[in-house]
Amino acid sequence: MSEALDALIVMAYRQLKRFRRGRARVVSSIVNPIIWIVFFGLGWSNVFNFPMARMIFGGLDYLSFLTPGVVAMSVFTASFIGGITVIWDKQFGFLKEVLVAPAPRWATILGRIIGDSVIAVIQGLIILGLSFLVAHSLNPWGVPVSILYMLILSLAFTGVGVSLALRITSMEAFQMIISFLMLPLVFLSGAFYPLKYMPDWMKIIAYVNPLTYTVDGIRYWLTGVSSFNPYLDLAVLSGLAAIALVVAAKLFSRATLD
Amino acid sequence: MDADQDRFAIVVEGLVKRYGRIVAVDGVSFRVGYGEVFGFLGPNGAGKTTTIHVLATLLRPDGGRVLVAGRDVVRDPVGVRRSIGVVFQDPSLDSELTGYENLYLHGRIYGLRGGLLKERIEEMLRFVELWEHRDRLVKYYSGGMRRRLEIARALLHGPRILFLDEPTLGLDPQTRAHIWDYIRKLRREMGVTVFLTTHYMEEAEALCDRIAIIDHGEIIAEGSPEELKHMAGNDIVYLKIRGAKPGICGFFEDLAIECRELPGGRVALKVEDAVKALPRILLRARDRGLDVLEASYHRPSLNDVFLLLTGREIREEGPMDMIKAVVMSRRWRR
Known part of the structure; x- marks a missing residue:
């Protein structure tokens, strides 16, 4: 068991080490959410600057409504892409080094997932810190609980990313997933506009989109506004994370070079 | 059979591996004793890498039985993994980490862990002479340095059996000679059993106690380099003698299997082992007052053996190989 734990810890350590070195990746992953907050958020917040506007966003100013969503989005993006980068390990051969090791496979992949998740949460926290500068109705006391939601979210989506990466064989497929899966999931999560004004068919997608529950949960703890019960959000997220981690571990345990 | 498990580092019986309808390895059987350096020699696409991947538990065999360090690769892959170190043909280092961090x-x-791990890392990095470069990122390593680091890494946990898949592919001759030295040294100093694949004949000859020649997924010959070369015929010693007269062969009758007089005062002697026969032949010539101007010998090469068995040559640095070497070296550098 201590062998498994060692493998787990050192694989997480590897991800963090790589993250610290890869400055370009850090910068680009933070710049993107900042662009959303500044150019999208500040722009619309002036449009929604009339007395009735707050009614649309559950009594919040637009930036306070938007920023929890962008935080969730940045954690989601970072973890999903982090998981999918297993495909680079496949490409550059490092995966073989892990596969040929006697350490339990579930431990090595879980270590990697945890490492990537911690990185995703760190990125989310940076965005959250910046959010406090522009949004005025955020509650600092909600931050610790939000971190919990962010962590579970990132475990779930790193797991999903890893599983996908073990299945896909080409870089083209990787690009497809990015453009056909990630962006729609972000738009249909209620991060940018309230769920209740969506057309019904979009609502259906939003309800099965796990990101919706993260955005909702984090928004609740930071602003008090939500569409669902925050504990339901937590339950949905935890369920997804559990399934994703088990699937990733199973797939990785059976992985061969075939 | 059970006794074999203890005596042999590797036991392979009737190994079959298919990719779809293509049969990559077709009923291969061989054994490797502990402490031995055993080589798979064959052209590209002969099934060498596939075999190594099956032995290293990364591919599931479609038929046959494979025991590595006495453990079945299908039933006890973790047991096998504990006893082996692998250097893959393609790089498998994390190039965003330093050499030290990789180990x-x-x-x-x-x-x-702890002090033991630190000691082992230093020992292995010094073994492959990379200790001075330990804190550089691997992406700035040269192709030869990466190969050495991979060898150090594969040995770090003290495996009983080391797999090397084309250990010098794409390296320049000087670096290749360097890697050969390490392989000889690790066998001598650590007593590690080595299974290697190569398509370079000189490499197989320079390093291996025994060689299996593999082609189209089948082993077509197996033996020590000497034994294999004997398959292609005997050694021939050539002498050039001043003022050689007809009947000169009579002097050497008991030292050669066959003797032939050639024009220009030259004599060709077919012998079992030229290296041992040559001094005796020269001694005899001096005793009989013959003035030997030149002496040389020809030994059949492993290429002659391959040619004899398949009618083809193991392609050596042909145009395709050159392209591959260039591509490989680019990949290493990335």
């Missing part, structure tokens, strides 16, 4: 990571995954 540290490997050690921890294999359950080493």
Whole structure:
């Protein structure tokens, strides 16, 4: 068991080490959410600057409504892409080094997932810190609980990313997933506009989109506004994370070079 | 059979591996004793890498039985993984980490830790002469340095059996000679059993106690380099003698299997082992007052053996290989 734990810890350590070195990746992953907050958020917040506007966003100013969503989005993006980068390990051969090791496979992949998740949460926290500068109705006391939601979210989506990466064989497929899966999931999560004004068919997608529950949960703890019960959000997220981690571990345990 | 498990590092019986309808390995059987350096020699696409991947538990065999360090690769892959170190043909280092970090990571995954791990890392980095470069990122290493680091990494956890898949592919001759030295040294100093694949004949000859020649997924010959070369015929000693007269062969009758007089005062002697026969032949010539101007010998090469068995040559640095070498070296550098 201590062998498994060692493998787990050192694989997480590897991800963090790589993250610290890869400055370009850090910068680009933070710049993107900042662009959303500044150019999208500040722009619309002036449009929604009339007395009735707050009614649309559950009594919040637009930036306070938007920023929890962008935080969730940045954690989601970072973890999903982090998981999918297993495909680079496949490409550059490092995966073989892990596969040929006697350490339990579930431990090595879980270590990697945890490492990537911690990185995703760190990125989310940076965005959250910046959010406090522009949004005025955020509650600092909600931050610790939000971190919990962010962590579970990132475990779930790193797991999903890893599983996908073990299945896909080409870089083209990787690009497809990015453009056909990630962006729609972000738009249909209620991060940018309230769920209740969506057309019904979009609502259906939003309800099965796990990101919706993260955005909702984090928004609740930071602003008090939500569409669902925050504990339901937590339950949905935890369920997804559990399934994703088990699937990733199973797939990785059976992985061969075939 | 059970006794074999203890005596042999590797036992392979009737191994079959298919990719779809293509049969990559077709009923291969061989054994490797502990402490031996055993080589798979064959052209590209002969099934060498596939075999190594099956032995290293990364591919599931479609038929046959494979025991590595006495453990079945299908039923006890973790047991096998504990006893082996692998240097893959394609790079498998983390190039965003330093050389030291790569070994540290490997050690921890294999359950080493603390002072012991530090000692082992230093020992192995010094062994491959990379200790001075330990804190450089691997992406700035040359192709030869990466190969050495991979060898150090594969040995870090003290495996009993080391797999090397084309250990010098794409390296320049000087670096290749360097890698050969390490392989000889690790066998001598650590007593590690080595299974290697190569398509370079000189490499197989320079390093291996025994060689299996593989082609189209089948072993077509097996033996020590000497035994294999004997398959292609005997050694021939050539002498040039001043003022050689007809009947000169009579002097050497008992030393050669066959003797032939050639024009220009030259004599060709077919012998069992030229290296041993040559001094005796020269001594005899001096005793009989013959003035030997030149002496040389020809030994059949492994290429002659391959040619004899398949009618083709193991392609050596042909145009395609050159292209591959260039591509490989680019990949290494990335």
